[in-house]
Amino acid sequence: MSELTPREKKKAQKKILQLSAEIDRHDRLYYRDSQPEISDFEYDCLKAELLRLESLFPENSSPEKIGDDRGGILLTRAHPTPMLSLENTYNLTEILNFNGRIGRLLKIDTPLIYVVEPKIDGLAVNLIYEQGQLKYALTRGNGTEGDDVTDNVKTIEGLPLHIENVSDLIEIRGEIYMDQADFQRINRERSDGGEIPFANARNLASGTLKLMDSGEVRSRRLQFIAHGLGMGNNFQRQSEIYPFLERLGFQSQKYFYICEKIGDAETIIRQLDGERKRLPYHTDGVVFKINECLLQKNLGTTAKAPRWAFAYKFEPERAETILRDITFQVGRTGVITPVAELEPVNLSGSWVSRATLHNGDDIEKKDIRIGDRVIVEKSGEIIPAIVAVNLENRKNKALEKFIFPKNCPRCATELLRLPEEVACRCPNENCREQIIQKIIYFASKTAMDIDSLGDAVVRKLVENGKLKTIADLYALHREDLYILDNFGDRSISRLLSNIEHSKKTELWRFINGLGIALVGEKTAKDLANYFSSLDAFMGASVDDLMQIRGVGEKAAQSIVDFFGKEKNMDTIHRILDNGLEFSIPSTVKNPKFSGKLFAITGKLEQYARDEVKVLIEQNGGSVANGINGSVDILIAGAGGGQKLGEAEAKNIPIWSENDFKNALK
Ligand code: IVH
Numbered sequence: 001m002s003e004l005t006p007r008e009k010k011k012a013q014k015k016i017l018q019l020s021a022e023i024d025r026h027d028r029l030y031y032r033d034s035q036p037e038i039s040d041f042e043y044d045c046l047k048a049e050l051l052r053l054e055s056l057f058p059e060n061s062s063p064e065k066i067g068d069d070r071g072g073i074l075l076t077r078a079h080p081t082p083m084l085s086l087e088n089t090y091n092l093t094e095i096l097n098f099n100g101r102i103g104r105l106l107k108i109d110t111p112l113i114y115v116v117e118p119k120i121d122g123l124a125v126n127l128i129y130e131q132g133q134l135k136y137a138l139t140r141g142n143g144t145e146g147d148d149v150t151d152n153v154k155t156i157e158g159l160p161l162h163i164e165n166v167s168d169l170i171e172i173r174g175e176i177y178m179d180q181a182d183f184q185r186i187n188r189e190r191s192d193g194g195e196i197p198f199a200n201a202r203n204l205a206s207g208t209l210k211l212m213d214s215g216e217v218r219s220r221r222l223q224f225i226a227h228g229l230g231m232g233n234n235f236q237r238q239s240e241i242y243p244f245l246e247r248l249g250f251q252s253q254k255y256f257y258i259c260e261k262i263g264d265a266e267t268i269i270r271q272l273d274g275e276r277k278r279l280p281y282h283t284d285g286v287v288f289k290i291n292e293c294l295l296q297k298n299l300g301t302t303a304k305a306p307r308w309a310f311a312y313k314f315e316p317e318r319a320e321t322i323l324r325d326i327t328f329q330v331g332r333t334g335v336i337t338p339v340a341e342l343e344p345v346n347l348s349g350s351w352v353s354r355a356t357l358h359n360g361d362d363i364e365k366k367d368i369r370i371g372d373r374v375i376v377e378k379s380g381e382i383i384p385a386i387v388a389v390n391l392e393n394r395k396n397k398a399l400e401k402f403i404f405p406k407n408c409p410r411c412a413t414e415l416l417r418l419p420e421e422v423a424c425r426c427p428n429e430n431c432r433e434q435i436i437q438k439i440i441y442f443a444s445k446t447a448m449d450i451d452s453l454g455d456a457v458v459r460k461l462v463e464n465g466k467l468k469t470i471a472d473l474y475a476l477h478r479e480d481l482y483i484l485d486n487f488g489d490r491s492i493s494r495l496l497s498n499i500e501h502s503k504k505t506e507l508w509r510f511i512n513g514l515g516i517a518l519v520g521e522k523t524a525k526d527l528a529n530y531f532s533s534l535d536a537f538m539g540a541s542v543d544d545l546m547q548i549r550g551v552g553e554k555a556a557q558s559i560v561d562f563f564g565k566e567k568n569m570d571t572i573h574r575i576l577d578n579g580l581e582f583s584i585p586s587t588v589k590n591p592k593f594s595g596k597l598f599a600i601t602g603k604l605e606q607y608a609r610d611e612v613k614v615l616i617e618q619n620g621g622s623v624a625n626g627i628n629g630s631v632d633i634l635i636a637g638a639g640g641g642q643k644l645g646e647a648e649a650k651n652i653p654i655w656s657e658n659d660f661k662n663a664l665k
Pocket of ligand 1: 084117121122175309
């Protein structure tokens with residue numbers, strides 16, 4: 001490389017300071033606040049640029065930092081062994097460099113064998129088990145000490161609180177994540193409730209893990225996948241660790257490949273890139289790990305990362321296009337969502353003409369203006385988002401700064417913004433658009449499922465004064481429907497009969513259809529399963545509601561508030577007067593195990609553990625993590641161990657797999 005002139009040196013040094021400060025800021029936003037402003041890819045680009053500039057001044061290179069997720073609120077504790085970061089690249093040829101470097105360090109010129117597995121886009125946690133008992137769960141923190149999130153981690157369904165036949169101190173390392181379905185559910189419920197929707201599942205999971213309210217955390221259903229061991233690793237190979245972790249009861253890496261020679265790396269990456277779309281968690285790359293644990297030990301770590309592993313990250317799909325307009329949707333609870341109307345552009349094989357803008361603050365932060373050229377990105381998440389504006393392109397153009405409207409774009413009522421919310425809402429309960437959206441939701445597939453009552457039909461009926469609330473649906477007459485375009489006698493009869501048919505339905509559909517803030521499809525099912533009758537549900541207190549797994553305090557309060565409003569009760573009674581009939585939810589038609597608490601131990605031959613759990617729950621029972629006073633039945637497979645002894649001591653009936661099978665019949 002040619003020598004830098006003093007001037008170039010000065011410029012580069014200034015840039016280094018700027019970049020470091022910027023990266024520090026993004027580290028705080030990502031790790032500590034769970035609210036990043038830029039995508040991971042943009043962040044990695046900043047980091048790569050900083051590394052490049054720093055390499056020009058090897059004499060005063062600063063020690064690399066790994067980010068710090070400690071929030072300053074929770075207790076912190078030291079990790080028995082440090083939690084490190086991973087070196088990463090977006091470049092296939094870099095993989096050869098990593099491999100070459102490892103070979104040179106080990107002085108080995110035969111092919112190195114790697115385990116290659118998905119890189120989970122979650123947040124790192126360290127589970128510390130002492131004498132088999134889960135003692136602490138810590139976030140990565142600064143690598144040396146992390147936030148103590150033990151209570152919240154204990155809300156994770158199925159996470160073993162006790163593990164058997166392990167060393168006195170063992171560290172289980174892995175990622176906390178939220179699966180895509182839960183992410184979408186919670187985000188939907190959040191936007192309906194006027195709260196900030198999270199940009200992606202990772203941020204939502206990390207925001208959730210830091211909450212002080214374990215009940216709320218439980219309702220969000222975090223999950224954990226284990227991908228390694230800290231202290232207590234007595235294995236010869238990395239590939240043996242995953243089945244071991246599964247035997248202990250953890251979810252672990254199922255999709256890992258053994259890469260026998262580095263030339264196979266690309267094929268394996270392609271394979272995993274294909275498979276990752278089917279995984280319930282978001283992955284942002286693949287991790288290469290030297291398979292031999294002895295070699296891992298010999299290689300050791302730098303201050304920042306192990307020398308025996310590295311990550312190849314998938315580049316997100318992005319494209320540049322013109323922002324034609326910003327329009328607004330008014331949701332059924334009045335939340336106003338801005339939508340980017342784009343010049344259509346091809347992204348990952350599909351045409352994108354709209355993108356989410358999240359909220360007014362987001363537009364302001366990114367200074368997005370109508371007429372700008374914008375960068376649209378589609379990473380793991382479903383909805384494309386605008387990640388940045390091409391400011392170069394804006395020069396010489398007089399684009400006006402975008403100002404978020406003060407009034408509802410539909411009914412002109414002044415918008416409201418509560419202090420703790422980013423969303424703006426239209427507070428007018430008679431806002432026609434809200435009424436339309438409420439009725440559309442009531443009739444939709446995941447609620448009352450009224451066929452042929454689509455968006456256009458509802459809109460027309462509301463606009464013509466035929467519908468004012470969901471209750472009016474059941475008072476519609478043939479004459480009311482003559483105004484519908486393209487509806488002949490037959491279509492009208494069909495619509496009326498579909499509405500009539502919807503009167504016989506499952507309770508959860510009706511509960512979901514009511515559109516209570518923070519109650520979506522899944523919560524509605526939980527509520528219906530629990531209460532079995534609408535009256536019992538409507539009469540429940542906040543405390544009653546919070547007994548239900550999946551219902552946090554906010555949702556419970558929202559339900560009680562909803563039934564406390566006369567207008568809502570009026571609507572419900574009008575609907576019921578029309579003769580609505582609820583069938584028992586199909587999953588608990590024969591609640592064989594109603595109210596029974598099960599525990600499971602040992603190795604099962606005929607069922608996967610998860611399967612047993614689902615079967616029990618489908619039949620009205622539930623599953624405990626260990627043996628306690630309230631367990632009714634222990635299902636024991638081979639080598640049941642300690643739990644078996646505990647159950648015998650407590651006189652708890654013990655079932656074999658066959659007993660379970662017979663009971664199901
Ligand atoms: S192994 C010492 N395996 O990615 C680090 N890490 O960007 C060795 N991560 O801090 C970690 N998926 O939290 C490993 N399959 C996987 C992973 C994984 C995600 C996280 C890990 C690490 C971060 C680095």
